[in-house]
Amino acid sequence: MFPAASLLTTLLLALSIAASPVEIRNSPITLPIARRLNTSGGSINILQHDQSRAAALKNVGENTLNRRTGSIAVTNDAVGYIAAVGVGSPATTYNLIVDTGSSNTWVGAGTAYVKTSTSVDTGEPVEVTYGSGSFSGTEYTDTVTLGSGLTITAQSIGVAATSTGFTGVDGIIGIGPLDLTEGTLTDEPDTTIPTVTDNLYSQGIISEIVVGISFEPTTTETDTNGELTFGGTDATKYTGDIAYTPLTTTYPASYYWGINESITYGTTTILSETAGIVDTGTTLILIATNAFSEYQSATGATLDRETGLLRITTTQYDALEDLNFNIGSNTYALTANAQIWPRALNTYLGGSANYIYLVVNSIGTPSGEGLDFINGYTFLERFYSVFDTTNSQVGFATTAYTDATTN
Template identity: 80%
Template sequence: MFPAASLLTILLLALSITASPVEIRDSPITLPIARRLNTSGGTINLLQHDQSRATALKTVDRDTLSRRTGNTVATNDVVCYTAAVGIGDPATIYNLLVDTGSSLTWVSAASYVKTSTSVDTGRPISSSYGSGTEYTDTVTLGNLTIIQQPIGVISESTFTGITVGVIGIGPLDLTEGILGGSPPTATIPTVTDNLYIQDMISQIVVGVSFEPTTSESDTNGELTFGGIDATKYTGAVAYTPLTTTEPASYYWGINESITYGSTTILSETAGIVDTGTTLILIASNAFSAYQSATGAIEDETTGLLLITSTQYSALMNLNFNVGNNTYALTPNGQIWPRALNTYIGGSTNYIYLIINDLGTPSGEGLDFINGYTFLERFYSIFDTTNSQVGFATTAYTTATTN
C-alpha cells in the first residue's frame, strides 16, 4: 500500500499511531508560513474584521448549512498568516491564507492557472468566501504532492486582501453542503485528509507554530502535517478533547475558563481556536470584567482597549485554563506590537490590548475565540485522528517583543 520510493512513507511506517500525534524533528513535511499586514487599503481595522468573522462563525444553522452559503463572513484578510501552496503541474505558487475556521482550499478564478492536471468537475461550489466551480488538481505542500485534490475556483468572491485564496485546515464536516448536486451531508476531503488517504502521513494531524514578530511581513511560522515538530515547543504537550457544545463543536472547539490573575472573568465554557482571527475575543461579560480589572479605556480610533504605561506595569497574567492545564498570557503577550501601531491607525507610543469583545454574552455555545495572538505564544496541534487539540509552551511564551 505504501510506495517503496517514498522516503517519507518509509519513515512514517516505523511510527505507531498512539493517542498522541507523532513527534517529528527536522521534519520533511513542514511548510513555512508568513505573517502579513494588509496595508493595500490604508489603515486596517482589526476589531471590525474579527468581530465580523466571529458573527459569521456563530451564525450556524446545522440543518440548512446557511453558514456556508451566506456572505456574512469577514472577507478582508486584514492581518493573516499565509502559506506558499503549489497548484497544478508545473505548479503555480499561491500565497494562501491559513484558516482553521475553513476546510476548503480555494483560489480566485482570476489567479488560477490551469495545467494538464486541472480538471473541471462541472459541479458548482459555494462557500462562505464566495461561489465558483469545483476542480481537482495537483496540490504541492512543501515536498508533499497530493493528486486530484478537490479545490474551489472562486469566480464570485467577497474576499479581498493580499492573498488570492485559502488553505483550509478545519474539520472535514465544515465542507458539508458546499458542493452543488451532492447530498447535504456530502463532504470534500481536505488537504490534510488527502495526505492521509494517499498514504503520505500516518495521522490526520496538523501542528502549527507561530512566533511573535514586530515586522510588517515575516516568515515566522510553520505548518507540520502528519505529526508535530518537537523543535518548536518546550516541555510537554497537553491535549484536550474537542467540545460537544454547538456551534463551537463545528470548528476546532474546546472548553476553557479564563482568569485575570486569580479572578475568574469567564467560567468554563465552549469556544474555538482560530488562525483566521487576529485578536482574542471573549464574551461581553468577560470583556467588561477584564476592562474593569485592567483599568483600560476604549480607544475611539482603533476600537481596541488602551492602557497607560503605569497600567501596563500593573498588568497581571491572563490565564487560559484548559482541562488541568493553564496557559498564561503574560502582560507583554496581551498587547499589540507597538512597532505596528500605525498600521492599525494607532499612535506610535500608545499601548493597545489584544483582548476584545466577542459581541455576545457567555452561554451561547461559542464564547471565546483564541486567535493567532494567542497562538503566537503557544504551539498548537489540531488532531482529527484523536478528536483533540493540543497546546505547549514555546521559547516565545514569555517573550517581550511587543
C-alpha cells in the first residue's frame, strides 16, 4: 500500500493535467500528448519515414550485432507525438517524442541539457542509431519530472553531443521494452538501462509496469489530442472493456510491442494471422506487400506519385468496406472514414486538397518475415491501447472516436 499522502499527491497531479478525472487503478500518472506535423522543410513524406522506420525495426530484430552496437528503431520525425518532460532541479522542460518502438530517454537535440545539483555524469558513452537519424553523447542520471512535481530520481538520461534527424523536438522518451536499451551504452554492450516506466515501478510510484495511451483524431497541424498514463488506465478515454492479447513470441516482432493478428477487408482475408507490432512512432498502418496488393485491388485505389499514398475517388470512398483487425477473439474495425488521411491536412503531405488518400500502405516486404504489419498512429487514434509489461500483453478498447466521422 502507498502512504495516503503519496496517493493524494498522485491523484491531484492526475486531475491537474487531464481534462477530466482518471480511473484510479494503481495510482496512474497522466501526461498530455500533443501531435505535431514537422513541416519545417516543406511538405512531409510520411510514407518514406514510416517505411524507413519499419526497415530499421526489422533490422534490429534480425541482426543481433546491430542491436548490440546501438542500432534501434527510427523515430518518425515527420509526425511527432510530444510530451513535456522536466529534467533536473530546478527542472528544464524538454519536448520529447513519445516512442513505444525505442526505450532510451534522451535530450539535447533542440534545447541544450542544463546541469543542476541533481545531474550526475556517469562517464558512459551512449549512442543510438535510428533509421534516418541518430544521437550520441554521454549518459547522466538525473531527476525527471512528469507533470506538476511528481519526480523520478536517478533516471538514466542520454545527453546528446550530436544528433541528426530531429527537428523541432528535444529528444525522445522511450517506452518500449527494456531489452531495446541493450548495447546503447557503448562501453557496456551487455547492459540494459531502466526505462522511465521501469523506474516509476521500482521507486514505488506505480504498482504495475503499464502504460495506457489515448489518441484522438485531429484535423489541425498541432493539437494536444493525446494522453499518456503510467501505471494504469484512464476509464474516461475508452468505452466498454479493455481486451488483452499476449505478446507474440515470433521473431523479430517479439523485440517490441508485438502481437499476432489477421486482417480482413469486409469479409475477404488480405493478411492471414501473423506477427507484427503496435507502434506510436509510425503514422500509417503498414502491411505486408502481398496484403497491400490485395487491399489496393479491393478498394480500387491508385498510387499517388506525389505522396506515395493510395488515392481513391469519392465514389470509391462511399463504397469502402470496414478494414478489420482480428486480434485474439476480438475484431477492431476501421470504418471508411478511419481509413483515410484527414482531408484538411492533405497539403502538408504535398498532396491535393481535393483528393482522398488512404492511410494503409506497404511495409515493403512480403508476409512470413516475422514483422508483417505495424499498427501505427492512424490505428491507435481510433482505439485506446495499453502496453502491459507486468503481464506481457497489449490491450485495446473502443473509444468515442472509433466510429466517428472526422476525416
